[in-house]
Amino acid sequence: MLLSMTGFGAAQLETDAYTVNVELKSLNSKSMDLSLRLPRSLSDKELEIRNLISKSLVRGKVNLTVEISRNKASGTRNKVNRELLMAYYQELEQAAAQVGATSPDLFRLALQMPEVMQTEAAEETVAEDVTWGQVAPVLQNALDNLNSFRADEGKALTNEIVSYIDRIRILLAEVDKHDPTRVEQIRQRIQGHLTEISSSESFNQNRFEQEMIYYIEKLDIAEEKVRLVNHLHYFTETVYLPEPTGKKLAFISQEIGREINTIGSKANDSTIQHLVVEMKEELEKIKEQLNNIL
Numbered sequence: 001m002l003l004s005m006t007g008f009g010a011a012q013l014e015t016d017a018y019t020v021n022v023e024l025k026s027l028n029s030k031s032m033d034l035s036l037r038l039p040r041s042l043s044d045k046e047l048e049i050r051n052l053i054s055k056s057l058v059r060g061k062v063n064l065t066v067e068i069s070r071n072k073a074s075g076t077r078n079k080v081n082r083e084l085l086m087a088y089y090q091e092l093e094q095a096a097a098q099v100g101a102t103s104p105d106l107f108r109l110a111l112q113m114p115e116v117m118q119t120e121a122a123e124e125t126v127a128e129d130v131t132w133g134q135v136a137p138v139l140q141n142a143l144d145n146l147n148s149f150r151a152d153e154g155k156a157l158t159n160e161i162v163s164y165i166d167r168i169r170i171l172l173a174e175v176d177k178h179d180p181t182r183v184e185q186i187r188q189r190i191q192g193h194l195t196e197i198s199s200s201e202s203f204n205q206n207r208f209e210q211e212m213i214y215y216i217e218k219l220d221i222a223e224e225k226v227r228l229v230n231h232l233h234y235f236t237e238t239v240y241l242p243e244p245t246g247k248k249l250a251f252i253s254q255e256i257g258r259e260i261n262t263i264g265s266k267a268n269d270s271t272i273q274h275l276v277v278e279m280k281e282e283l284e285k286i287k288e289q290l291n292n293i294l
Helices: 040-057 082-099 106-111 123-129 132-197 205-219 222-239 246-267 270-290
Strands: 007-014 018-027 032-037 060-070 077-080 117-120
Touching: 007 132, 018 132, 032 040, 040 060, 040 132, 060 132, 082 106, 132 222, 132 246, 132 270, 205 246, 222 246, 246 270
Parallel strands: 032 060
Antiparallel strands: 007 018, 018 060, 077 117
């Protein structure tokens, strides 16, 4: 079954103290093009993360974001700037002594001075407390969700592409149906020309037969029709293989296009050429969709 390269997957781990959010986005690409946004605490795991994603997703332009945040329920940390507190306290004590004021509330006043009590943003501290062993299962869940998304998209693409192949089969059947009429028209034209030239004094029977054989072989499309049928069967079989087949299908579509073009150029018939144009249109639709197939 086909897999789309477009996908989205997310997973989350929430505890009383922290939340881990992992998001993966994937678009089509000829190779693995991976961008990571990780907390500093996971920077030493970048190579392991890249290998894990490459093995699971194979191809695509992939963006990974890992965020670790402290939950509101865990609160924030208040930190006392002791040096600043002592400096304020000494200044207040000296000022009180100079004016002869009592100083029972100097400590409370010093605590209320600017920047003595500092609210610490604990995100980095939380990220450092969360281990790779806790993040890895969340990343794997996100990968599984993205692959599930790809599979769902692939089912729709499979039905669409197979419908285009079936349409080419129908058009090829029309070509096969019209081919005897084309051959008869060619035979009548040849007979007409034969009557004209056989009366000529320079007429060479042997040379004429050789050229006629060459001419008939040049216009014969029987082999191309057989090869095209085989390519269409092979394409359909490949679509339903379990492994990624996007590149193989692209190669088969090239062979299909080659046979269609040959039929059009050799047929020398307007009806068949119109059918060939329609087959090319269906093939272009297939090629467009194959750009997003893994």
